[in-house]
Amino acid sequence: MPLWQLTAGEAARRMAAGQLTSEAYTQALLERIAQREPQVQAWAYLDAECALAQARARDREPRRSPLHGIPVGVKDVIDTCDQPTQHNSPLYQGHQPSEDANCVAVLRAAGAVILGKTTTLEFACGGRLPPTRNPHDLERTPGGSSSGSGAAVADGMVPLALATQTGGSTIRPAAFCGVYGFKPTFGRLSFAGAKHYSPHLDTIGLMARSAGDLALLARLYRLATEEELAPLPVRGLRIALCETPMWNQADPQAQAALHAAADQLARAGAHVTPLVLDSAFDALTQQQDTIMQDGGRGAFLPEYLAHPQQLHAEFHRKVENQYGHTAQQMRDVLDAAALRRIDFERASADVDAVLTLSAPGVAPTGIASQGMATFNRIWTALHVPCINVPGMRDTNGLPIGMQLVQRRYEDARLLRVAASVAAVLDTREGA
């Protein structure tokens, strides 16, 4: 197996055993990138010397954490003190922050190598699209807005990446790219130093090529301890199959894949029961959209005031509240989302995870659209932790993502369940 195919966990094991240096591993990833980047275009910024210098420095030090010396890609709406953060915006071309975002500083303290910045939809919100392609089919979108993180991890350019999610920006690209994506409980992982959009929704996301790697990353952020992540047998696992109110917007192949996944889990001994969200959830997708859009009124005000001409029309719409959201409407949608959190709390109290689709189907053709967040919005609004588990595929072999969901603050439990589910659904996981 070439070095670039290693999981972070395996690379870390070899480094701890003195069989691999961070420099050699980083070099292997840079070579993979040099080979694949012209097609995939996952990187907004990559300075090989900056990455190698970090790797060499880590090789000279005692190991600080299980991810010491491991390269991580960082979505380009998240500040890094040694590499520009450009937000895919002309206003931020060459922009060099002085500080790492909170989530990057934690990686840095743990001895990780910040490999480079991954492409994004402008401000992780709208406007300019990245040129990134889906490694499974270069004619298709990798999804967004964390396009580069999804594509780079999927393509073996980097084992781990940071993303963000305000609508569906972590789980959707993870699904389309066939990697593990994790949106933690809202608020548990600090959003400080990432480009803000909606203060009610903005969340840092994590991506990896195995459930174990996701867990390693989550441990750094103290979302789970090693003890809380002890293996869990699939037999007896209580899985709630949830089609959601958006079911008729899913492709037939995606619908079939969800039921096939549930069948596979049942055959492996899981107790699968249906979960039907009551009709109050029907409006939650639209309510999430209102909450999200309204966040743009304050988030993009500085750019709107300082550089109106250069700012994409989409951000003008948000700052000017061209949607016409009223005070009453905002209270109504926020309160509705809060009530659905309580409803979901009750509905999911007795299960180990809810199983649902991550996206309406496989990655759409073309890169002019990043696909729909149809199957993400309600979970983002509910503030619940979500994990995309890959492994299911359509008849052309393209990834169809399965999404696991738990109650808020049950991030550790969700990671544990995801590892068990992955062992059944993702044949690569057993490798």
Next chain:
Amino acid sequence: MPLWQLTAGEAARRMAAGQLTSEAYTQALLERIAQREPQVQAWAYLDAECALAQARARDREPRRSPLHGIPVGVKDVIDTCDQPTQHNSPLYQGHQPSEDANCVAVLRAAGAVILGKTTTLEFACGGRLPPTRNPHDLERTPGGSSSGSGAAVADGMVPLALATQTGGSTIRPAAFCGVYGFKPTFGRLSFAGAKHYSPHLDTIGLMARSAGDLALLARLYRLATEEELAPLPVRGLRIALCETPMWNQADPQAQAALHAAADQLARAGAHVTPLVLDSAFDALTQQQDTIMQDGGRGAFLPEYLAHPQQLHAEFHRKVENQYGHTAQQMRDVLDAAALRRIDFERASADVDAVLTLSAPGVAPTGIASQGMATFNRIWTALHVPCINVPGMRDTNGLPIGMQLVQRRYEDARLLRVAASVAAVLDTREGA
């Protein structure tokens, strides 16, 4: 009247009329600071040349906004690109951000002068206290955590200042210092670039010496338009007098002042009715504390990992969750707060503002404590906009703050009511 006593609105009027330059006004404030700072100690950083250079540059330009050329103090947990942001923490000594926080960038785009950085409790959270004194009585605290913003505005060192509030950090120092303080609706004014603590509560606050100045500042942030701020007669104003479940923790003089304020408003023609929050609100103060403390787990993790020895024990407690908050507890307190938001929405639907205390009494003696957030926590948890109106005093002439509250997203309406109420309660307002 000496220049330093001008309101921002009056200074701006003179500047617009060509009767005053930003440089002359800034110079007058710097002289006031030079005279008073040895006693008051409101500034964490002040570079007269940096301030004057901005003022001269603004004098050479066309006016960009009603606050063009007006100096503003910025709490030292809010990033400024031309002056250090030190958080009252040894870890950030001399720390120079490359970017303005969102709320500072808006001021900058409007042509305001960033005069200097005002003192703060460490990270606006705990740990190290600032040396700041209350201008009304140097033996007393100005309150916190926005100590310097409250003291500097009160003492005529600057007409306007930015603050933050996660518990009671804007309204409390405004009350103790006898200035106008405004905590907008949670999420309406972006918190990007300020030091995060709790993602469910962190809010940028505004301070000024008149309701009109507060409104000018709020207009820059598009919390209100000029039309929405048209004068409102006190006659017929529907005011709900709310003692809150913490009433027995208020000093007798503060209790008397609230009722006296209500009587004054009633005599001026307002309809004052009592508002009793039902018993479900009794637990909200403690629930707010749990939500707030838990935010520290992620917020201070980078400092905890990179510099454990230099980080104050209080932040270790938060990162390590020494409080032992469980997942179930977090869901319970967040859901309880959300339900109270809905309750308050109903309870306050038919009033123009709720009138309550801003603090349990006058500023306590000494600077080892910044006083209690007892009368702030529930409102912060409710996400509602709050304004401190000064004018009431105890028998020693020390300020007792009156707090006005409206429903979420009714910031414009609250500012309008505050101006009317101020005309009755704050005799300086009529000047």
